[in-house]
Amino acid sequence: MTRTLRIGTRGSALALAQTGTVAEALKAAGAQVEIVVIKTPGDLSDAPIAQIGIGVFTSALRDALANGEIDVAVHSYKDLPTAPDKRLVLAAVPQREDPRDALVARDGLTLGELPPGSTVGTGSPRRAAQLEALGLGLDIVPLRGNVDTRIGKVRDGELDAVVLARAGIARLGRTSEITENLEPIQMLPAPAQGALAVECRVDDVDAEHLIQSTLDDSASRAAVTAERAMLAALEAGCSAPVGALADVVEDLDDEGKVVYRLSLRGVAATPENDLLRASATGDLTEAEGLGRALAAELLDLGAAVLSGPEA
Numbered sequence: 001m002t003r004t005l006r007i008g009t010r011g012s013a014l015a016l017a018q019t020g021t022v023a024e025a026l027k028a029a030g031a032q033v034e035i036v037v038i039k040t041p042g043d044l045s046d047a048p049i050a051q052i053g054i055g056v057f058t059s060a061l062r063d064a065l066a067n068g069e070i071d072v073a074v075h076s077y078k079d080l081p082t083a084p085d086k087r088l089v090l091a092a093v094p095q096r097e098d099p100r101d102a103l104v105a106r107d108g109l110t111l112g113e114l115p116p117g118s119t120v121g122t123g124s125p126r127r128a129a130q131l132e133a134l135g136l137g138l139d140i141v142p143l144r145g146n147v148d149t150r151i152g153k154v155r156d157g158e159l160d161a162v163v164l165a166r167a168g169i170a171r172l173g174r175t176s177e178i179t180e181n182l183e184p185i186q187m188l189p190a191p192a193q194g195a196l197a198v199e200c201r202v203d204d205v206d207a208e209h210l211i212q213s214t215l216d217d218s219a220s221r222a223a224v225t226a227e228r229a230m231l232a233a234l235e236a237g238c239s240a241p242v243g244a245l246a247d248v249v250e251d252l253d254d255e256g257k258v259v260y261r262l263s264l265r266g267v268a269a270t271p272e273n274d275l276l277r278a279s280a281t282g283d284l285t286e287a288e289g290l291g292r293a294l295a296a297e298l299l300d301l302g303a304a305v306l307s308g309p310e311a
Contacts, residue, residue: 004032005207008061008070011037012146017171018196019074022094022215029214038064062088065199071207073199077192077224082232085199091208092198092215093224097167099194099245101127101187103180104151104169105161110180114138118160121153127163129241130187130267133275147172163187167194188243188267191227195220219248219260222287226264229291234268234303241269244291248284262287266294268303276301 005026009019016035023033038061058080061073066087077093103111114120116137122128128140141159143150147168153159163182169175198215200207223246230244246264253259265279278297282290 003071004034005072005210006034006036006070007072007074008036008038008064009074010057010061011039014147014168014172015074015076018076021171022072022074022196022198025094025214026210029210031210031214036064036070038070062199065201068201071200071204072211075197075199077195077197077228078190080192080197082228087202088199089202089208090197091200091211093217093221094196094198094215095217096220096223097170097194098181099189100166100184101163101182101189101193102166102169102178103161103163103182104154104177105179106154106157108179109161111136111161111182111186114160121150121159121162124163124190125241126190126243127187129269129273129275130243131163132273134186147174151177165189165193184245184265188245188265191231191242191244192224195224219284222246222262222284223248225287226262226282226291226294229288230264230266230295230298231291233292233295234298241273241275243267244294246287246290249281251281260284262290264290264294266298268298270302276303 007019007023009015019035023035026033058075061075062085064070065073105114111134114136117139119139119141120131121141121143122131123143131138131140143153143162147164150162150164154162166178166181169178198211200211226246227244231242234242244264244266246262248260249263251259251261261281262284263279263281265277267275267277269275276298278294278301280290280294280297
């Protein structure tokens with residue numbers, strides 16, 4: 001490819017770090033790249049994300065891509081609406097970062113060591129619902145801002161702890177500040193948490209082929225496809241109290257040969273805010289169907305149909 005690929009990104013430190021990994025991989029493959037910062041409505045508002053709307057961090061990037069202002073857009077996959085954009089194609093899902101949530105607490109404390117009444121900040125209804133369900137007597141308070149702002153509220157004594165996506169902390173090189181990685185049995189992450197989505201225009205075949213061959217990780221793509229299919233089937237936005245995590249696991253087929261399959265776990269809230277959990281296993285090639293099937297099971301169990309965005 002002789003042209004320079006213009007890679008669009010939000011201007012936050014985390015978005016730039018994420019986009020930098022994509023740019024470096026494409027440069028290593030011989031491409032010329034330029035990073036273009038696009039301001040989004042989410043960057044210009046301090047309102048709670050649930051009030052701003054789904055796609056608040058992605059719509060401006062997608063419009064710039066469709067309009068030819070940029071050639072590639074890099075998103076945190078969990079921020080994308082589940083409905084596809086017919087103007088664009090998902091060219092790559094790079095290898096996923098650790099999808100778990102992480103605790104940053106005062107005095108190096110873990111979740112179980114925080115005294116009842118401790119203030120824990122999160123902007124995510126999913127995290128808040130699962131923290132409440134643990135029954136630790138914590139005071140869950142709403143929180144917005146970038147990684148530095150959120151961790152700063154613990155450092156300054158305003159909060160006892162915050163819960164963030166571990167992937168974001170890792171991409172900023174700040175994992176030393178994590179006091180506990182929260183295992184999925186405690187808290188299932190948001191669907192596609194830790195994954196990036198790299199999009200280009202649907203008719204830009206050269207860019208799509210280069211990006212896919214350079215960056216796409218089939219296991220990561222299958223996992224997040226299952227998770228987001230569950231989310232879509234629940235008609236839930238990216239900040240509804242819905243968590244999902246798919247893992248690629250080894251299994252044995254009928255002839256005793258090792259095969260790889262997807263193991264999907266999901267959690268969703270009832271109208272009374274009780275949490276329901278379910279799990280399923282299926283073939284890698286059936287990721288979307290597996291997600292829909294698990295959503296149907298959760299709905300049969302009494303899960304609410306919800307909507308709203310996650311921070």
